[in-house]
Each structure stands twice: as C-alpha cells, then as structure tokens.
Amino acid sequence: xxxxxxxxxxxxxxxxxxxxxxxxxxxxxxxxxxxxxxxxxxxxxxxxxxxxxxxxxxxxxxxxxxxxxxxxxxxxxxxxxxxxxxxxxxxxxxxxxxxxxxxxxxxxxxxxxxxxxxxxxxxxxxxxxxxxxxxxxxxxxxxxxxxxxxxxxxxxxxxxxxxxxxxxxxxxxxxxxxxxxxxxxxxxxxxxxxxxxxxxxxxxxxxxxxxxxxxxxxxxxxxxxxxxxxxxxxxxxxxxxxxxxxxxxxxxxxxxxxxxxxxxxxxxxxxxxxxxxxxxxxxxxxxxxxxxxxxxxxxxxxxxxxxxxxxxxxxxxxxxxxxxxxxxxxxxxxxxxxxxxxxxxxxxxxxxxxxxxxxxxxxxxxxxxxxxxxxxxxxxxxxxxxxxxxxxxxxxxxxxxxxxxxxxxxxxxxxxxxxxxxxxxxxxxxxxxxxxxxxxxxxxxxxxxxxxxxxxxxxxxxxxxxxxxxxxxxxxxxxxxxxxxxxxxxxxxxxxxxxxxxxxxxxxxxxxxxxxxxxxxxxxxxxxxxxxxxxxxxxxxxxxxxxxxxxxxxxxxxxxxxxxxxxxxxxxxxxxxxxxxxxxxxxxxx
RNA sequence: GGGCGCGUAGCUCAGCUGGAUAGAGCACCUCCCUUCUAAGGAGGCGGUCCUAGGUUCGAAUCCUAGCGCGCUCACCA
Numbered sequence: 001x002x003x004x005x006x007x008x009x010x011x012x013x014x015x016x017x018x019x020x021x022x023x024x025x026x027x028x029x030x031x032x033x034x035x036x037x038x039x040x041x042x043x044x045x046x047x048x049x050x051x052x053x054x055x056x057x058x059x060x061x062x063x064x065x066x067x068x069x070x071x072x073x074x075x076x077x078x079x080x081x082x083x084x085x086x087x088x089x090x091x092x093x094x095x096x097x098x099x100x101x102x103x104x105x106x107x108x109x110x111x112x113x114x115x116x117x118x119x120x121x122x123x124x125x126x127x128x129x130x131x132x133x134x135x136x137x138x139x140x141x142x143x144x145x146x147x148x149x150x151x152x153x154x155x156x157x158x159x160x161x162x163x164x165x166x167x168x169x170x171x172x173x174x175x176x177x178x179x180x181x182x183x184x185x186x187x188x189x190x191x192x193x194x195x196x197x198x199x200x201x202x203x204x205x206x207x208x209x210x211x212x213x214x215x216x217x218x219x220x221x222x223x224x225x226x227x228x229x230x231x232x233x234x235x236x237x238x239x240x241x242x243x244x245x246x247x248x249x250x251x252x253x254x255x256x257x258x259x260x261x262x263x264x265x266x267x268x269x270x271x272x273x274x275x276x277x278x279x280x281x282x283x284x285x286x287x288x289x290x291x292x293x294x295x296x297x298x299x300x301x302x303x304x305x306x307x308x309x310x311x312x313x314x315x316x317x318x319x320x321x322x323x324x325x326x327x328x329x330x331x332x333x334x335x336x337x338x339x340x341x342x343x344x345x346x347x348x349x350x351x352x353x354x355x356x357x358x359x360x361x362x363x364x365x366x367x368x369x370x371x372x373x374x375x376x377x378x379x380x381x382x383x384x385x386x387x388x389x390x391x392x393x394x395x396x397x398x399x400x401x402x403x404x405x406x407x408x409x410x411x412x413x414x415x416x417x418x419x420x421x422x423x424x425x426x427x428x429x430x431x432x433x434x435x436x437x438x439x440x441x442x443x444x445x446x447x448x449x450x451x452x453x454x455x456x457x458x459x460x461x462x463x464x465x466x467x468x469x470x471x472x473x474x475x476x477x478x479x480x481x482x483x484x485x486x487x488x489x490x491x492x493x494x495x496x497x498x499x500x501x502x503x504x505x506x507x508x509x510x511x512x513x514x515x516x517x518x519x520x521x522x523x524x525x526x527x528x529x530x531x532x533x534x535x536x537x538x539x540x541x542x543x544x545x546x547x548x549x550x551x552x553x554x555x556x557x558x559x560x561x562x563x564x565x566x567x568x569x570x571x572x573x574x575x576x577x578x579x580x581x582x583x584x585x586x587x588x589x590x
Numbered sequence: 591g592g593g594c595g596c597g598u599a600g601c602u603c604a605g606c607u608g609g610a611u612a613g614a615g616c617a618c619c620u621c622c623c624u625u626c627u628a629a630g631g632a633g634g635c636g637g638u639c640c641u642a643g644g645u646u647c648g649a650a651u652c653c654u655a656g657c658g659c660g661c662u663c664a665c666c667a
Binding site: 025027030032033038040042043045052076077078079121158161162163299301310311312315317318319320322324325351352353354355356357359380382383385417418421423439447450451452454455456457458460466467468469470471473474476477478480481483484485486488530534537538541544545547548549551552553554589590 | 593594596603604605608616622626627628629630632647648659662663664665667
C-alpha cells in the first residue's frame with residue numbers, strides 16, 4: 001500500500017522538503033481512538049512549519065486522495081489517525097485464509113541453525129530449572145523453523161567429571177546392587193546417591209572443621225571427596241571396573257531422561273557427550289598454545305589472556321593436564337561446526353549464571369581463528385525461583401522441584417478441575433487421561449514460556465499455575481470452544497464478500513490475525529517464545545469478546561454467516577499454530 | 591570490590607526501535623448461563639512505572655549517578 005512512500009511524496013509536494021522514510025513514525029492506533037494506523041506528526045512540523053493540527057489535516061487529505069484503501073482520517077493533536085476501508089481488511093483476511101502456512105516462511109529457505117538445550121548432568125534427575133530450559137530451547141527451535149531455518153536440536157551431556165564420580169562412589173559404597181524399578185527411575189536412583197554422597201561428605205567436613213581444621217582446607221581433605229577424586233583419575237585412565245560402573249549408571253540416567261523428555265514432548269537430533277568432546281578440547285588447547293593464543297604457566301596450567309578485551313586470564317587446562325568446563329566447550333563447538341559445515345548459527349540455551357562463561361568462550365573461539373564464533377549466541381535465561389519462605393532449590397540437597405513430579409502434579413490438577421466441571425461425558429478413559437496430560441502440560445509450558453526468557457521468574461507450585469485467566473488452559477479452552485461451535489457446520493466457503501459490514505470486534509480480530517506473520521518474525525529475531533505466547537493470549541481474548549458480543553451461527557445474512565464461520569476457523573488455526581510453536585497441544589474438547 | 595542483568599498495581603507479568611489517559615491475569619467487589627462450551631464475558635477497586643538528575647516538543651522506555659535484588663569474577667560445572 002506504500003503508506004510511508006506516499007507520505008514522503010506528500011511532504012515533498014506539500015512543503016517542498018525531502019525527508020527520509022525513517023523520520024516517519026507509524027504505529028497502530030490505540031484502541032480508545034478511532035482509526036487503524038496512527039502517524040505521529042510532531043517530527044514533521046519542522047518541514048511543514050505549521051501547527052500539528054493543520055499538518056495532520058494536510059497530510060491526511062493527501063493520503064486520502066492518493067491511497068485508495070484509506071477511507072478516512074481524524075486528528076488529535078499531533079496524531080493523525082487513518083482508517084482503512086472494510087474492503088481492505090476483508091481483502092487482507094481473504095489472503096490470510098488462502099495461505100495454508102499463514103505466518104510461516106517456506107521450510108528450509110533460511111540458514112541452518114543449531115539449538116542446544118537441556119544438556120543435563122548424569123548425576124541427578126531433571127528439575128524445575130531444566131524444565132524452563134527444555135521448554136525454551138524446544139520452542140525457540142520451532143520458532144526458528146517457522147522462520148524458514150533448518151534447525152538441528154542438540155544437547156551436550158555432561159557425563160564425566162567429579163560430580164559424576166560422587167554418585168558413583170556413593171552407589172559403590174552403599175548401593176548394595178540396587179537397580180532401577182518401575183517405582184524408581186534410573187535417574188532418580190542415581191540422584192539419590194548423589195544426595196547421599198553430599199550429605200555424608202558434608203558431615204565429614206564439618207567434623208574436620210570442628211576438630212580445628214580450616215574450612216577451606218577441610219573441603220579438600222574429607223575422605224569421601226578424596227576418594228571421589230581418585231575415582232576420577234581412574235576413570236580418565238579407563239580403569240575397567242570404574243568404567244563399567246560409569247557406563248551402567250549413565251545408562252540408567254539416559255533411560256530415566258528419555259521418559260522425562262517424552263512426557264515433556266521435547267526431542268533432539270543429535271547428542272554430544274562431554275566424555276568425547278573434552279579430548280578434542282585438549283587437542284585444540286595444545287594447538288592454541290602453538291598459535292600463541294594460550295600460554296603455559298610454570299606449574300603447567302594453561303591460560304588465555306583476555307586483558308585486551310577487558311577481562312581477566314582464563315584457565316583452559318589444569319596443572320595436572322586435566323580439562324575444565326571451558327576445555328570441553330571449545331571441543332564441542334568445533335565438533336559441531338565440523339559435523340554441519342553449512343551451520344550458520346549456534347544457540348546455547350543456558351542459564352544466565354553462565355553469561356560470563358559464554359562471553360569468554362566466544363572470545364576464545366574467535367581468537368583460535370574460527371570466524372563462525374561470531375554466529376554463536378547465548379540464549380541466556382533467568383533462574384526459576386520459589387516463593388519467599390519456600391527456601392531455595394538445591395539438587396545437591398535434594399530440595400529441587402522434580403520435573404517428573406511437577407508434570408504429574410499438573411495433570412492431576414487438570415483431572416480434578418475437569419471432573420468438577422463435568423463436560424467430558426462419553427469420552428473414554430484413555431482419551432481423558434491423554435486430555436489431562438495435554439491440559440496439565442499446556443498450563444506448565446505456557447506459564448514458563450509467557451515470561452521474557454531473560455527475566456528470572458517465581459514459580460509457586462500452588463498458586464501460580466492457575467487454569468483461568470492468562471494461562472495455557474484458557475487458550476486451550478477457547479480452541480475447544482471454537483471446535484465445538486464449528487462442529488455444527490459443515491460447508492465449504494470461498495472468499496468473503498468484501499462489501500459486508502464489520503462489527504468492531506470483527507475488525508479487531510482481523511487486525512490481530514494480520515499481526516501473526518510479523519510476530520513470528522520478531523519472535524525469531526529475538527529468540528522469544530514469550531512474544532508468541534502473549535500474542536496468542538491477545539488473539540484468544542479477542543475471540544472470546546467476539547463470541548460474547550455477536551451470534552456466530554444464528555445469523556440470517558448468508559454473507560455475514562460465512563464470514564463468521566471462516567473467521568472462527570482461521571482464529572482456531574492460528575491459535576493452534578502459535579501454540580504449536582510453544583510445544584502446547586490444543587484439545588478439541590475439554 | 592569489579593562485571594553483567596533486573597526493579598511497573600497486594601501478587602505474577604505485558605508494554606521498553608521515545609509519543610495520546612501506563613495495560614493484562616490472580617486476589618477482592620457488582621452483574622451476565624431456558625441461546626453456539628461460564629476453564630468464559632462486561633464493569634469496579636487498585637500505580638511516587640526504585641530514587642535523583644539529564645537529553646527531548648514529549649521519557650516507564652534513552653543517558654548519568656545512587657539505592658535494592660539476583661548472578662558472576664574458582665585449577666567447580
């Protein structure tokens with residue numbers, strides 16, 4: 001429609017001044033004013049040398065004459081509100097309806113992007129923090145796909161290190177050959193021994209402190225901690241017994257994680273294991289020394305000097321030659337770009353406590369000469385906290401909110417509310433159980449994703465996860481409601497008559513639908529599922545208002561009836577489409 | 591102490607590429623189911639947008655300083 005260009009021309013012809021398109025500010029008109037788009041004329045007064053009102057009047061008239069679809073305008077101080085004809089909006093709507101992949105770019109037309117998320121340690125089960133991580137990573141991957149990118153979903157499994165040895169040692173000492181059962185998943189079993197280790201080790205250290213040893217020293221002198229360290233050395237030397245135990249216990253964890261991932265509805269294309277990539281990291285560090293990127297201190301430890309970037313020195317290899325976190329991350333990144341030569345972006349979904357780590361990692365990769373380091377991005381998200389008075393989550397002490405328990409709890413709540421409302425007559429037990437899971441997970445996912453990723457959030461297991469208001473179930477409910485209405489009609493409807501009158505609530509819905517492609521694009525650029533979630537909420541609210549304001553099926557005018565049916569169908573599709581980007585399923589009944 | 595991030599209604603959060611009277615949900619109070627799903631809708635109550643300066647015709651939004659909270663600065667991951 002060339003609104004901006006026409007305005008530039010208008011200013012040229014009215015005032016003889018040339019301005020750049022950037023100085024024109026357009027925004028959608030606030031709902032308490034009449035109009036569709038608003039042009040802020042304050043910045044244009046310099047050119048017009050007239051009052052805001054008069055400038056608005058002149059520009060408005062110019063637009064009215066030169067753009068056919070503009071049907072009118074009004075001026076409030078420095079705001080020129082312009083309206084488009086109903087025919088224009090209905091035309092836009094018809095186009096949207098005809099587009100079966102509305103809002104999405106063509107698949108695989110963009111660059112290839114890798115998204116890393118989850119990346120657990122194999123010494124404890126997934127908890128609330130992982131839930132946010134998983135949901136974010138999965139959703140961002142879906143949003144990138146919707147923007148045409150090829151997406152590779154990966155994780156790097158932290159399957160080695162001192163923390164893994166802790167649970168192994170505890171199991172070896174006190175496990176008595178315990179095995180996972182249907183009651184106790186493998187990851188839970190391993191986690192129990194990790195907690196057991198920490199508990200006993202803590203007591204040992206306390207005893208040392210009580211006997212007069214300085215705390216810092218005591219922490220390195222406990223018998224258990226020393227034994228764990230010996231075990232790590234044995235592991236690195238591939239001691240057969242330690243290695244076998246490691247493989248067995250890691251296997252238990254993977255089996256446990258698989259169940260959690262399945263229930264959560266997330267998946268991965270490829271897994272990387274720290275136990276493999278850390279070796280690559282070591283090799284790359286050696287190379288880096290030769291290149292002069294790193295330097296070795298007298299004690300043998302290897303460092304990267306980041307003073308020129310305003311940072312400190314960073315350790316990349318210990319004095320005893322063993323690797324640190326940074327070492328394996330260097331190796332992992334290089335593996336990834338080797339595995340996918342067309343990779344043009346690597347998104348790390350990792351909590352904001354590691355902001356500094358990733359800043360350094362990307363710098364080091366760049367120093368090592370990998371130009372792709374520029375395309376790495378740390379999707380940093382805030383912590384999930386518990387309400388005041390509920391303490392802190394510490395998996396070390398076994399006080400974290402467990403992911404499996406949480407999901408089960410959500411489904412249970414969904415069940416009790418559903419039963420209370422009693423709308424599911426005639427539905428089979430299995431369908432009901434599935435539905436409770438869909439609703440429970442919908443509530444959980446939406447709750448976690450509607451918040452801006454970078455912000456930390458509070459999770460109150462009892463109060464926060466409501467099923468009414470701005471929640472997943474509210475959106476699911478509206479979807480089910482539309483399905484219910486539409487189940488009464490069965491007819492093919494072509495393009496909508498451009499001449500029908502539009503109710504305000506209908507026009508509002510068309511405008512909301514019109515926003516969808518832009519929302520997907522922006523959500524992709526900002527890696528923000530929250531934008532999609534908030535959009536879906538606005539759309540659903542708009543539909544409910546429409547539903548309560550006008551009859552949908554009980555209308556005489558065939559053209560209006562058709563329009564309301566098609567409008568309902570399109571809203572339904574877009575709701576489901578948006579929520580699919582969040583990994584939330586939409587029920588047809590609830 | 592240095593670095594990074596955050597601070598909006600009692601609570602949980604939108605809004606932040608500067609624009610009109612700062613928005614939702616929960617909670618609390620009124621109304622609306624013999625009509626297409628009331629997990630809904632309409633309305634009410636509720637604000638020093640942390641504070642103080644600055645830039646601007648205009649600041650919740652940008653800049654500076656301060657305060658508060660979180661994270662981080664490990665031969666932990």
